[in-house]
Structure formats: structure tokens, C-alpha cells
Amino acid sequence: MYDLTVIIPTFKEESNIGTIIESVDAVFSQNAITGEILVVDDNSPDRTIELIRELKKTKPHLSFLVRTEDPGLSQSVVEGFRRARSDIFLVMDADFSHPPALIPVMLGGIRAGNDLVIGSRYMEGGGIKKWPLKRRVISLGATFLGRLLFPEIHDPVSGFFAVKRSVVEHAPLRPRGYKILLEVLGKGSWKKALEVPFEFIDRATGSSKLGSRTIIEYAEQVIDNARFSWNHHESVVWQEWEKLFKFGVVGLSGILVNEGVLIYLKEYVHLSLPIANIPLIGLSIASIPAIELSILNNFIWNDFWTFKTDQQHAMPHWWQRFLSFQVISIGGAAINFVILIALAGFFGVDYRIADLLGILVAFAWNFWVNRRVTWKKSE
């Protein structure tokens, strides 16, 4: 039995296939890894297949399969999952964009108890070398969409990852397009993921296959994964919806607190300062504690309920989280205000609709930023 299976999808990689296999092999022997290499080729019209056949003669741990139907990178990887003869799968490109030297690190991550180990470009220590602006923008857009579903994963669309067999074995994967990792995250059964940074190096030889269709396919895939979670409440994405929902409920409770305090101070306390008789000033004096108490209310509920976790928070002290929440809430209020004034004042939108839009954007801001800053889990 092998320690792991390195799955390499290929299409027209005659200039890389020989060297990538040798490199992976060198890493295997330097680290005493009994690994299998599984190349999944989509019937390349160049010499890729011929070269693999040649290499196989001297390498019993090298297998390959040539697909003739339904070509595609993700489909090939999933077929690799089915054919692999070990319990740990590691997916990497053939074009040296993914450094083979990281294989032992990723294997170690799985052995240490993680279900998934992701080679990550978008975290400290990671990066991308020699990419034109257009590709960077597309990739950042894809990453942002993916992070809406998996806020804790820096690089949910990386092509470089290791995964336990059990994560994908019974997962109803619908592989399409390029971003197989998103599919695994969305439909696989996993709890713990680890990310290791790496620098993505653009291919030196061979040709790229990234087309414009990939963008549409990817958007479909994101939607499909979001939909999937509605019927699968054990999925990580569903847990995210739950947080969003709770955050919304807490927000509504904050409105009640705000209104309640305001009415109480205005109607029953009868602020007795001399200037409080001037109507607007009295209202302002009452509004400030009303807003502040609603922020406090929301913080408490979110801290004890919405973002309750058995893991350590990146901000370990409650007052740190409170300060962060406070600042972000003021930012949200400013967003609400600016949108209301801009839409109603400059674009003639009905002020009620303008306010509603402002509230929605502020809500999205509050959730997203607090999720990633205030209640970030420690790594």
C-alpha cells in the first residue's frame, strides 16, 4: 500500500511530464515516502502519453490513465480519486507551478490530523510570480467568490492540495471547469483544513488552456455549491449560512434595543438639561446611548451565540473583540449614511428605498468584516 497518491492531470505537457515525474520521485526518495504517481491525461495529441509509457517501464509506482470522454481538468482529478491506490491524495499541476518540495509538508499536515491541506497563494508567505494583470484580477475575483462560501480558507481555488480519501469518497462531486478544490470543500466531508503558503510560479514551457468559458463555469459551480448546502446541513457552507442568519437575528434585536432606549429616554426620562429642551438636541442626546447600547447588545449576542466556537479566537480578549466590533459598526453606520444621502440626494431615489439599500450594504459589510476580523479563529 502506498503512503499517498500524487495525482497529476495533464493535457499537452510533453515538455514538462518527464521532469515533473522525476522531481516528484526525487522528493519521494529524499523523504522516504512510498508514493504512487498517477497521471490522468485527456488524450493529449502531443507526445505526453508516449513519454509516460516510456517512463513506466522503469517505474512500477507510476500509473496513468488516458481519458477519451468528457475532457476536463476537474473530471480528470475526480477520476484520479477513483483510481488512486492509497488513502491520501495530492493533486498538483504538471507545469512546475506547484513546487514538489512541498509534498512532504502536505503529507505531514494530513498525518497530523487535517482532512485537507491546501497549498495557498493568498496568505502570508505565499504569492504568484510573473502573472499578467488580467490573470491576477480574474483569480482574485474567483477567490473572493469562493471566500463567500469559505471565509476561513485563504485560497479556496488552489489547484494544489492534499486530501484524505474519506473526504471525497462518498461526496457527490460534480466536477466541471478548473476549480476542483471548491467542489471538494463544498461537497466533501471534512472538518479540519490546514493551509501552507507557497509561491505559484507561472509555467515556463507548454501552453495554457485557460479560456473565457472557465469564468462562467466557475460562477455556476459556486452557485451549485451554495445550493447543495441547503439540503446538506452538515456541510461547511451551511454552517456559514447559519452564522449569517444568526447575525441577522441579532441585528434585528439591536433595532429593538435602539428604539426602546430612544423612546424610554425621550418619553420617560425627560432629559432635564437646559439645552435638552431644544427638540433636536434632546433627540441627539437620547440617540447616542440608544445606538451604543444596541451595539453592546449585538456584540454580546454575537460573541456568545453567532460566533461561539470551541476554538481560540485570534483576538483572545473580549474587549479586543468589542473594540473591533465597535469600530466596524461605526464603519457600517457611515456606509449606511453615505448610501442614503448619495442615492436620495444626488440620484433622486426614494429615501426609504435608499435607506433600505444602505442598511443592506452596511449589513453585508458588518457581517463580512466582523467574520474575518473580530471573530477570526486563531490559526
Ligand SMILES: Nc1nc2c(ncn2[C@@H]2O[C@H](COP(=O)(O)OP(=O)(O)OP(=O)(O)O)[C@@H](O)[C@H]2O)c(=O)[nH]1
Ligand atoms: N486531464 C486534463 N488536464 C488538464 C486539462 N487542462 C489542463 N490540464 C492540466 O492541469 C494542469 C493545470 O493546467 P494549466 O493549463 O497549467 O492551468 P493554469 O496553471 O491555470 O494556466 P497556465 O499555467 O497559464 O497554463 C496542468 O498540469 C495541465 O496539463 C484538461 O482538460 N484535462
Ligand SMILES: [Mg+2]
Ligand atoms: Mg499552470
